[in-house]
Amino acid sequence: MHPRDARFDWKAFAAEAIPTKTNFVPLEIVLTDIKTTFGEARPALILDAGCGVGVVSRYIYSRGFSVVGVDINESAINNARKSTAGLIKVSDERLTRYLNFSYADILRPASSVIQANAFSGAVCQLVISIIGTDQDRAALLTNLFNALRPGGYLYLSASGVSDDINPMYAELYCSDLEITKEPYTYLSRDDQGRALYVTHHFSEEELRDLLQAAGFSDIRIDKKRETSSRRNSQSANFYYCYCRKPL
Numbered sequence: 535m536h537p538r539d540a541r542f543d544w545k546a547f548a549a550e551a552i553p554t555k556t557n558f559v560p561l562e563i564v565l566t567d568i569k570t571t572f573g574e575a576r577p578a579l580i581l582d583a584g585c586g587v588g589v590v591s592r593y594i595y596s597r598g599f600s601v602v603g604v605d606i607n608e609s610a611i612n613n614a615r616k617s618t619a620g621l622i623k624v625s626d627e628r629l630t631r632y633l634n635f636s637y638a639d640i641l642r643p644a645s646s647v648i649q650a651n652a653f654s655g656a657v658c659q660l661v662i663s664i665i666g667t668d669q670d671r672a673a674l675l676t677n678l679f680n681a682l683r684p685g686g687y688l689y690l691s692a693s694g695v696s697d698d699i700n701p702m703y704a705e706l707y708c709s710d711l712e713i714t715k716e717p718y719t720y721l722s723r724d725d726q727g728r729a730l731y732v733t734h735h736f737s738e739e740e741l742r743d744l745l746q747a748a749g750f751s752d753i754r755i756d757k758k759r760e761t762s763s764r765r766n767s768q769s770a771n772f773y774y775c776y777c778r779k780p781l
C-alpha cells in the first residue's frame with residue numbers, strides 16, 4: 535500500500551509542470567495501424583487517457599483523428615481546452631473531426647465520457663507508472679480495454695526499471711522502499727526535495743503480464759533508453775507497448 539493518494543497528488547499538480555514527451559515516432563506506429571485497420575473515410579476516434587494539457591491529443595488530432603482527452607487535473611483540462619479553441623476552427627471548418635477535453639477519472643468504470651466499446655484506439659503516455667498502486671494499474675488497463683471497440687488498439691508508454699543504466703535510480707528504489715513498500719518504486723520530488731508523486735518502474739515481463747491479464751492480445755513491447763520526462767540530464771529506460779482488444 536503506497537503512503538500517498540495518487541488522485542490527490544495529480545488533482546493538485548501544477549498544470550504547466552505536468553511531465554510529457556514529444557517524440558511521437560513510437561506513437562506513429564499505432565496511428566498507422568488504426569488507419570489501416572479501420573479505414574480513413576471516417577476519422578477513427580481515439581481516447582487519450584491522462585492527457586495532461588493535451589500535448590499528445592493535439593498531435594493525434596493533427597494526424598486526422600477525432601480525439602477525446604481525459605484527465606483528473608481540472609486546470610490541465612482547462613489549459614487543454616484553451617489551447618484548442620483556435621485549432622478546430624482553423625484546421626477543420628467542416629467539423630468532421632473533433633478534439634474534446636473532459637475531466638474524468640480513468641480509474642472509474644465506463645462513463646458518459648469514456649463509453650464502453652467506443653474507441654478505435656486508446657493512447658496512454660506516461661500514466662501507468664504514476665497512477666497509484668498495483669491494483670490501480672490493473673484497473674486502468676481494464677477500463678482502457680472496455681473503452682476499446684473489438685479489434686481496437688492500445689498504445690501505452692511506461693517508465694522502465696533503470697538501475698542498470700543510472701545509479702541514481704538504484705539509490706532511490708532503495709531509499710524509498712521503506713515508504714513505498716514496493717520494489718522499483720520511489721517518490722518523484724521537486725528541486726527542493728518535496729515529494730510530488732509515487733512513480734513505479736516496470737520490467738518488460740510485468741507489463742506483459744498486466745496487459746495479458748486485462749485481456750489484450752498481439753502484445754509487442756519495445757524498450758528504449760531515453761532521458762527522464764522531468765529530468766533531462768538523467769538516463770532512463772522506457773517501454774512502448776502496442777496491443778489489441780481481440781475481435
Ligand SMILES: C[S@@+](CC[C@H](N)C(=O)[O-])C[C@H]1O[C@@H](n2cnc3c(N)ncnc32)[C@H](O)[C@@H]1O
Binds near residue numbers: 583606
Ligand atoms: C506524467 S503526466 C502525462 C500527461 C500526458 N499523457 C502527456 O504525456 O503529455 C500523467 C497524467 O495523468 C493524469 N492522471 C493521473 N491519475 C489520473 C486518473 N486517475 N484519471 C485521469 N488522469 C489521471 C495526471 O493528472 C497527469 O496529467
